[in-house]
Amino acid sequence: SQQGEEDPQALSIQEGENATMNCSYKTSINNLQWYRQNSGRGLVHLILIRSNEREKHSGRLRVTLDTSKKSSSLLITASRAADTASYFCATDASGNNRLAFGKGNQVVVIP
Amino acid sequence: DARVTQTPRHKVTEMGQEVTMRCQPILGHNTVFWYRQTMMQGLELLAYFRNRAPLDDSGMPKDRFSAEMPDATLATLKIQPSEPRDSAVYFCASGPGLAETQYFGPGTRLLVL
Numbered sequence: 001s002q003q004g005e006e007d008p009q010a011l012s013i014q015e016g017e018n019a020t021m022n023c024s025y026k027t028s029i030n031n032l033q034w035y036r037q038n039s040g041r042g043l044v045h046l047i048l049i050r051s052n053e054r055e056k057h058s059g060r061l062r063v064t065l066d067t068s069k070k071s072s073s074l075l076i077t078a079s080r081a082a083d084t085a086s087y088f089c090a091t092d093a094s095g096n097n098r099l100a101f102g103k104g105n106q107v108v109v110i111p
Numbered sequence: 112d113a114r115v116t117q118t119p120r121h122k123v124t125e126m127g128q129e130v131t132m133r134c135q136p137i138l139g140h141n142t143v144f145w146y147r148q149t150m151m152q153g154l155e156l157l158a159y160f161r162n163r164a165p166l167d168d169s170g171m172p173k174d175r176f177s178a179e180m181p182d183a184t185l186a187t188l189k190i191q192p193s194e195p196r197d198s199a200v201y202f203c204a205s206g207p208g209l210a211e212t213q214y215f216g217p218g219t220r221l222l223v224l
Contacts, residue, residue: 030210042115042202042215043154088154092210098144098167099210103153 004032004072004089004102012108021105023089024069030092032065033099034074036088046074046087069099081111113137115216117203124223129191132219134203135184141208143186145171145178146202148218154202160186161209193223 004023013019023032031050035043049056049065049072056063062075078081086104093100115134122129145157158168158178168178175197190197190222200220204213208211 004158033212035215042217043204043213045212045214048212090213097209098156099213100156101154 004007004100006012006087006089006102006105010104010106010108012110013079014078015081015109016056016111017079019083019107019109020075021087021107023072023074023091023102025072025089025091026070028067032072033090034061034063034072035088035090035101037088037104039085041108043088079107079109081109083107102105113214115203115205117201117212117216117219119216119219121220123224125193125224126151127192128223129189130193130197130221130223132188132201132203132221134186134205136186136189136203136205136218137214138184140214142206143180144204144206144213145186145188146204147199148202149199157188157201158183159209166209193221195223197221198223201206
């Protein structure tokens, strides 16, 4: 399956700490995306990283991509209670014209 | 601030009834996706369209589900007849391309009794 798999599936941290989650996938990709879902809401796109990129930043978010290991990581620095959410990675297999979403990481930031 | 809108936001119905969910994609987006989310199965892709043409609906039960795009501003997902196992949150998303960023609507929370 091309579906990305996030790890850990659940993470609980104190406000101010950094949160790191990983995503692994099986086949080559054109891009990998991270989304956030707050409870009861739709998914919100956070960042897209293309297969020829190794790292990307957006505010307190840092995404890395290692295509040799078929894995990506999402780092949230200086976490806030508002970062409590589920985080999904989504991949597109090269030649497969759609995204496949993982099952998500649940992150709880304790104030 | 362009957004995907979905109606209704909540729907409670009885088994056997028809359910129609509607989605207005972001103007200018040529791809539309329907997803279903449950605790057990996670996020499942049901069907998707490009330029209003259905590309793949292999993710949904054909005998009871149907998805259409009557025009560029409206996508519909219909369940007839509905069953309790259809209870889930149904999301619509639109985007500028099939594997590009997707913009999700707020979802329709469906409960079939």
